[in-house]
Amino acid sequence: MSEPLVQVDGLTRRFDISKPWLNRVLERQSRQFLTANADVSFSIKKGETFALVGESGSGKSTIAKMIVGLLAPSAGHIRFDGQEMDFASGADMRALRRRFQMIFQDPFASLNPRWRVRDIVAEPIVTFGLLQGSEITREVDRLLEVVGLSATDAAKFPHEFSGGQRQRIAIARALSSKPEFIVCDEPTSALDVSVQAQILNLMRDLQDEFGLTYLLISHDLSVVRHMANCIGVLYLGRLVEVADAKRLFLEPQHPYTRMLLDAVPDLALSGRRRKPVLGEIPNPIDPPSGCAFHPRCPMAADICTAETPLPRVTPTGQAACHFAGQVGEVA
Amino acid sequence: MSTETQSRFARVWDSDIMWSFRHSPVAIVAGVVVALIALAAIFAPWIAPTNPYDPSQLNLMDGFTPPMEPNAFTGNSYILGTDNQGRDVLSTILYGTRISLFVGISAVLFAMLLGITAGLIAGYRGGWVDGLLMRIADVQLSFPSILIALLIFGVARGLIPPAYRETMAIWVLIVAIGLSDWVQFARVVRGATMVEKSKEYVQAARVVGAHPAKILIKHILPNVMGPVLVIGTIGLALAIIAEATLSFLGVGVPPTQPSLGTLIRIGQQYLFSGEWWILLFPSIALLALALSVNLLGDWLRDALNPRLR
Amino acid sequence: MTGGDMQEPLLTVRDLVVEFPMRRGTLRALDQVSFDIAPGEVLGMVGESGAGKSLTGASIIGLLEPPGRIAGGEIRLRGERIDNLPPEAMRRIRGRRIGMVFQDPLTSLNPLYTVAQQLIQTIRTHMDVSEAEARKRAVALLDRVGIPAAARRIDDYPHHFSGGMRQRVVIALALCAEPELVIADEPTTALDVSVQAQIIDVLKEICAERGASVMLITHDMGVIAETADRVAVLYAGRVAEIGPVRDVIQHARHPYTRGLMGAIPTLEQTSDRLVQIPGAMPRLNAIPKGCAFNPRCEQVFERCYSERPSLRQAAPNHQVACWLTEEGSA
Numbered sequence: 006m007s008e009p010l011v012q013v014d015g016l017t018r019r020f021d022i023s024k025p026w027l028n029r030v031l032e033r034q035s036r037q038f039l040t041a042n043a044d045v046s047f048s049i050k051k052g053e054t055f056a057l058v059g060e061s062g063s064g065k066s067t068i069a070k071m072i073v074g075l076l077a078p079s080a081g082h083i084r085f086d087g088q089e090m091d092f093a094s095g096a097d098m099r100a101l102r103r104r105f106q107m108i109f110q111d112p113f114a115s116l117n118p119r120w121r122v123r124d125i126v127a128e129p130i131v132t133f134g135l136l137q138g139s140e141i142t143r144e145v146d147r148l149l150e151v152v153g154l155s156a157t158d159a160a161k162f163p164h165e166f167s168g169g170q171r172q173r174i175a176i177a178r179a180l181s182s183k184p185e186f187i188v189c190d191e192p193t194s195a196l197d198v199s200v201q202a203q204i205l206n207l208m209r210d211l212q213d214e215f216g217l218t219y220l221l222i223s224h225d226l227s228v229v230r231h232m233a234n235c236i237g238v239l240y241l242g243r244l245v246e247v248a249d250a251k252r253l254f255l256e257p258q259h260p261y262t263r264m265l266l267d268a269v270p271d272l273a274l275s276g277r278r279r280k281p282v283l284g285e286i287p288n289p290i291d292p293p294s295g296c297a298f299h300p301r302c303p304m305a306a307d308i309c310t311a312e313t314p315l316p317r318v319t320p321t322g323q324a325a326c327h328f329a330g331q332v333g334e335v336a
Numbered sequence: 337m338s339t340e341t342q343s344r345f346a347r348v349w350d351s352d353i354m355w356s357f358r359h360s361p362v363a364i365v366a367g368v369v370v371a372l373i374a375l376a377a378i379f380a381p382w383i384a385p386t387n388p389y390d391p392s393q394l395n396l397m398d399g400f401t402p403p404m405e406p407n408a409f410t411g412n413s414y415i416l417g418t419d420n421q422g423r424d425v426l427s428t429i430l431y432g433t434r435i436s437l438f439v440g441i442s443a444v445l446f447a448m449l450l451g452i453t454a455g456l457i458a459g460y461r462g463g464w465v466d467g468l469l470m471r472i473a474d475v476q477l478s479f480p481s482i483l484i485a486l487l488i489f490g491v492a493r494g495l496i497p498p499a500y501r502e503t504m505a506i507w508v509l510i511v512a513i514g515l516s517d518w519v520q521f522a523r524v525v526r527g528a529t530m531v532e533k534s535k536e537y538v539q540a541a542r543v544v545g546a547h548p549a550k551i552l553i554k555h556i557l558p559n560v561m562g563p564v565l566v567i568g569t570i571g572l573a574l575a576i577i578a579e580a581t582l583s584f585l586g587v588g589v590p591p592t593q594p595s596l597g598t599l600i601r602i603g604q605q606y607l608f609s610g611e612w613w614i615l616l617f618p619s620i621a622l623l624a625l626a627l628s629v630n631l632l633g634d635w636l637r638d639a640l641n642p643r644l645r
Numbered sequence: 646m647t648g649g650d651m652q653e654p655l656l657t658v659r660d661l662v663v664e665f666p667m668r669r670g671t672l673r674a675l676d677q678v679s680f681d682i683a684p685g686e687v688l689g690m691v692g693e694s695g696a697g698k699s700l701t702g703a704s705i706i707g708l709l710e711p712p713g714r715i716a717g718g719e720i721r722l723r724g725e726r727i728d729n730l731p732p733e734a735m736r737r738i739r740g741r742r743i744g745m746v747f748q749d750p751l752t753s754l755n756p757l758y759t760v761a762q763q764l765i766q767t768i769r770t771h772m773d774v775s776e777a778e779a780r781k782r783a784v785a786l787l788d789r790v791g792i793p794a795a796a797r798r799i800d801d802y803p804h805h806f807s808g809g810m811r812q813r814v815v816i817a818l819a820l821c822a823e824p825e826l827v828i829a830d831e832p833t834t835a836l837d838v839s840v841q842a843q844i845i846d847v848l849k850e851i852c853a854e855r856g857a858s859v860m861l862i863t864h865d866m867g868v869i870a871e872t873a874d875r876v877a878v879l880y881a882g883r884v885a886e887i888g889p890v891r892d893v894i895q896h897a898r899h900p901y902t903r904g905l906m907g908a909i910p911t912l913e914q915t916s917d918r919l920v921q922i923p924g925a926m927p928r929l930n931a932i933p934k935g936c937a938f939n940p941r942c943e944q945v946f947e948r949c950y951s952e953r954p955s956l957r958q959a960a961p962n963h964q965v966a967c968w969l970t971e972e973g974s975a
Contacts, residue, residue: 060837073543102545115536119558125537129544167925168694175540182544197693197864197926202908202919209917224838231910231919254912268838270867272894272911282839285809355668 009048010186010218011055011072016045016081018067022290039290041067042242045081046316049186049235054212054219056229056250058265059239062289065222068239069190072220073107074098085186103133106179110191112171116163122149122174123159129182148177153207169200176207186218193228205232226269230254235322238262241289241297248322258324260302296327304328356639363635369628373621377434384427385414389593398422400606403613417613419602425613428594429621435595436625439509440576444568446514447575451521452564456552458522459529470526473519481516482581488512489587502590509588513578520567528560562640569633573626580622596622654681655723655858656705656826662717663700663709663882665929672929674700674713675882679956682826687849687859689873689890691866693926696879698862702828704728705860706743707735722826741771744819744857746848748831750811753818754803760787760814761799764821771822786817790847809840816848820855827852830862845872866909870894875962878902881926881937884956888963898965900942936968944969 023029023036041064049055057065070076072083074092083090085101092098106129109115116125126145130136136144146156152173163171172192179187189208193201205228211217223229229236229250236253238246238261246259257263264282284301287293293300299309308327316323348354357363376383386393401407403417403425416425454473458466476484492508493501532538533556541551576596582588583597591598596618603615663675675697682688692698703709705720707730720728727738739745747753755763764783768774774782780799787795790813792806803811812832819827829848833841849872852859861873869876870890877887878899886899897903907920924941933939936949948968956964 060839070539074545075539075542099545102543105543107540107543109536109540111536115540117537117555117559128541128546132541132544132546167928169925178540198866199693199905199908199922200925202910202921203923205910206918206921225910226838227910227912230912264839266912268842269912270842270865270871272867272870272906272909282842285807285840286837 008051010051010086011049011220012082012084013048013068013072014046014082014084016042016068016071016083017079018042018064018071018076019079037290040242040292041289042071045239045242045244047237047244047247049218049220051185051218052212052216053234054221054232056221056223056233056236057239058223058226058229058236060224060265060286062241062286063239064242064289065224065239066190067242069107069188069220069222073105073188074102099133103129103135103182104184105186105188106182106184108172108175108179108187108189108192111195112168112175113163113195115175116171118163120162121159122161122163125163125174126159126177126181129178133182135182144181145177148181149174151180151211152177153203167200168196169203172196172200172204173207176204176211180211180215183215184217186220188220188222190222191224192221194223194225201228208232226254226265238265241287241292243297243325244316245298245326246319246322246324247316248319248324252321256321258319258321258329259326260304260328261298262324264301296325304331353639357635360635360639362631366628366631366635369624370632373433373625373628374437376430377437380427380430380434384424384430386424386427388423388428388431395422400611402611416617417611419599419614420606420611425599425617428599429596429618432594432596432599432618433621433625435506435589435593436576436579436597436622439506439513439579439589439595440572442510443513443517443575443579444572446510447517447571448521448564448568450514450518451523452525452557452560454518455522455525456529456556456560459526460533460548460552460556462530466526469522473522476516476519482578484516485512485578485582486585486587488515489582502592506589506593509579509582512582513575516578517571517575520571521564524563524567525560528563529556532556532559566633566637566640569636570630573629573633576622576626576629596625653684653724655684655686656682656860657721657724658701658705658718659721660718661701661704661715661720661728663697663704663713664716665713667712670930673716673882673932674929675704676932677718677955678879678882678884679718680877680884680887682858682860684825684858685853685856686875687852687861687873689869689876690860690862690879691864691869691876692879693864695881695926695929697882698864698879699830700882701879702830702860702862706739706745706828707732708739737771740767740824741822742824742826744822744824744827746812746815746819746827746829746832748834750808750815750835751803753815754811756803759800759802760806764799764818767818768821783817783821786821787814789851790814790817791843792817809836809844812836812844813847816844816851820851820857823855824857826858826860828860828862831864832861833868834863834865841868848872866894866906878905881932882929883937884964884966885938886963886965886967887956888960888965892960892963896960898959898963898970899938899967900944900969901938904941936966 018041020039020041021036022039024034045068047055057068059065067076071078077092085105088101090101123145126148127141130141130144145159149156149158154170154173166174193204196204212219221229221232233250236248236250237244238259240261246262248258253262254266257266268282287300295310295312296314299305302309314325314327316325317329319329395410397409398407398412398418399420399422401412401414401418403415404413406413414424418424419428454469458469489508489512496504538551538555541555579588579595580597580600583595584601586601588597589595599618600615603618607615659679661675661678662673665672665674678701690698690701704715715728719726722742761780761783765776765779768779768782784796784799787799792798792810792813806814832848833844836844845868861869863869873890875888876890876893878885880901886893886897886902893902894906897906904920904922908922910919922941927933927937935951936954939945939949942949954966954968956966957970959965959970
């Protein structure tokens with residue numbers, strides 16, 4: 006149970022955001038790059054849920070896209086069940102591709118509006134050539150029932166469904182190639198809370214039933230708290246903290262994690278005052294020197310502006326902070 | 337089975353697009369005019385009083401008969417009169433519309449095929465492929481399309497042996513108009529493709545490793561067809577006019593198989609000598625056809641635009 | 646009608662009905678919505694997408710998008726009806742007496758004008774002050790909403806500001822004519838968590854300072870919990886429950902509100918499964934007879950299918966539209 010299914014090592018992605026060549030020459034500008042992710046490493050154990058949390062510009066979706074091959078990494082490696090993922094080699098990847106899937110954020114954009122539900126759910130089956138003819142129909146009907154829809158829905162078009170039902174269809178599609186690993190990119194952030202609860206519960210049920218491994222991308226700490234075994238916190242493309250889910254919320258090791266926790270609204274009206282956070286997320290094109298968090302950090306010292314902190318081992322996991330371990334408990 | 341087809345008909349009849357059609361008087365009138373002209377053109381051999389392509393049916397003595405009047409020599413009477421060669425104007429219009437519509441539709445389909453292919457590839461591939469295709473399009477757009485059609489027509493005539501020129505003329509015309517008109521399809525499809533390809537349903541297909549050709553044809557193409565149909569309809573009106581213009585300039589279809597443009601060219605030679613009907617009736621037919629198709633295109637654009645609904 | 650201890654309300658909405666005539670029949674998007682906002686009070690309006698919370702805001706400020714129209718009920722601002730005013734009179738109330746903050750700051754700010762131009766113009770449209778005086782007020786206001794170096798930054802264009810700063814500018818713009826009521830429609834939804842708290846605090850403090858009431862429209866119960874005095878829960882265009890925030894959150898009486906509260910994952914909770922309400926909110930063309938929540942309610946009984954419950958007093962200041970409450974307290 007505890008060997009890693011997915012290992013990410015030194016994953017880095019730069020985007021070339023330079024102006025076109027002619028403009029660069031005329032305006033005497035050099036090429037410009039945006040580093041969406043720098044040196045991100047983590048591993049996901051079989052049957053567990055690893056969550057990546059971060060605010061906008063943290064590069065969490067970029068990591069998801071690199072893992073499923075929608076984007077090529079600029080540097081670094083992704084290993085799946087011990088095998089190196091190399092999306093350039095078509096034939097070798099085919100067998101690997103069947104074993105992972107993705108669920109997207111926007112259920113209104115993730116289903117082709119011109120396709121019937123039957124064809125949408127069957128697409129991975131057909132692409133991998135897993136089943137033929139009437140077997141496909143039977144499998145689609147079964148999958149729709151697994152995700153809480155009915156077989157009669159197969160003949161309908163996506164626009165006939167609500168947001169939550171569409172997300173169920175997307176989940177049925179993801180399950181149809183019988184994957185072991187599913188990347189869930191903000192799977193509920195477009196949904197209303199009552200529907201979000203249905204989808205999160207469904208995801209957990211499916212995990213138990215099929216032994217799935219999840220990578221959950223989210224900006225919502227409460228959702229992550231509810232779903233994850235292990236959590237990685239991203240800030241401006243770097244992993245600032247990785248920790249066991251339960252302990253992260255009790256003993257944050259990085260000041261940014263601490264700040265995020267403080268910013269979560271207090272729904273229980275326990276009197277915990279949400280602490281307004283200093284400043285805003287810097288522009289990722291021109292990130293601060295040293296530790297990218299230092300302009301907003303209450304603990305920042307000289308070393309923070311000069312040196313980028315390397316991840317160090319903490320009691321709960323690891324944190325990339327010069328003062329890791331001195332952050333203190335949540336009040 | 338019959339309930340199935342009936343419900344399908346009911347569904348189409350009740351769809352948003354049909355509802356919009358039923359509530360637009362302009363669209364209904366334009367649609368009826370187009371349908372009548374198209375039917376008349378298709379069934380021309382059965383409804384036309386004479387066959388203007390058949391020299392044996394022609395009598396030069398019938399030439400220049402005014403509408404609704406008996407000919408001074410033969411006593412024959414024609415509803416819309418006859419032209420210089422004694423051809424019945426009504427029949428030549430019916431047959432001419434046939435050619436105009438055939439050339440127009442074929443040219444638009446050809447332009448669509450080229451434009452959609454180029455647009456899909458440019459929009460999906462991006463990078464230098466996109467740059468190259470769109471620069472070609474830009475260059476072409478900086479010339480009037482009729483000039484390009486003339487150029488292509490000229491080159492083609494130079495390449496085709498004289499013996500085949502007459503029979504090939506109509507195909508050359510289609511290629512010339514189509515080549516001069518693909519750019520707008522390519523641009524619209526490219527833009528729509530760039531929007532669609534970033535949508536998550538395309539990413540979902542890429543995650544399972546679907547082939548790019550399959551993604552383009554089965555996923556993206558159906559979702560970019562809306563705007564293509566709109567410019568296709570408006571493009572049809574333009575293609576019909578382009579054909580008429582080329583034929584009017586004398587580089588289109590041969591006078592033995594006159595299209596509406598050819599008829600107008602013949603007619604304008606006699607306008608000032610008093611034989612007005614040879615020019616007027618084909619012109620009205622061309623105007624009615626082009627205007628109705630254009631109005632249909634305008635309606636379709638509004639009906640498919642969710643913001644105007 | 647409502648809590649007896651309340652002073653004369655600032656805003657009164659009574660039996661508001663908003664309809665959209667569509668080709669397949671008229672859709673009733675708001676159905677007899679009633680509530681009050683007292684002077685200085687923050688009323689939260691919460692509901693899922695399509696519940697009608699934004700429509701309520703749009704109806705109050707007279708910005709319903711056609712073909713939507715007010716088909717019944719009335720809206721009163723300090724006792725004076727404003728739902729049937731001619732557009733010109735409504736325009737004078739908007740901005741002057743009712744300020745607005747929307748989800749996307751870019752819809753409230755004109756990208757072609759500097760922040761100074763927009764603020765000064767708004768101030769001078771509604772108040773008889775000189776250009777210099779208006780500018781002084783604008784700078785003070787920007788400073789108050791937390792724009793650093795306000796005197797210099799006021800001459801920047803909206804795109805020079807970050808998302809959070811832009812929303813601060815919008816708050817300044819909404820408050821610059823000293824309105825009595827601010828309608829904030831999802832003011833923090835587009836912002837990151839770490840910035841949300843800042844904006845909520847600014848909005849809350851500055852309105853309290855000026856005695857402006859706030860109608861805070863959001864889908865986020867957490868924001869309501871921290872900000873609002875009272876909360877109205879909307880479901881399928883109807884008010885399901887309305888009462889003091891603490892009561893509604895801790896002792897929700899409507900089964901929908903209870904389900905909603907259980908469905909929200911929190912940092913504190915430890916259970917493995919979230920409470921889930923089965924199904925989804927009905928579409929406007931398929932709202933069931935009787936109580937709109939009846940297909941999803943676990944405690945449904947006969948009466949819920951035949952008769953629509955109206956708002957009844959369940960506790961002081963706390964009203965619920967549910968037959969259970971009615972029977973329980975009667």
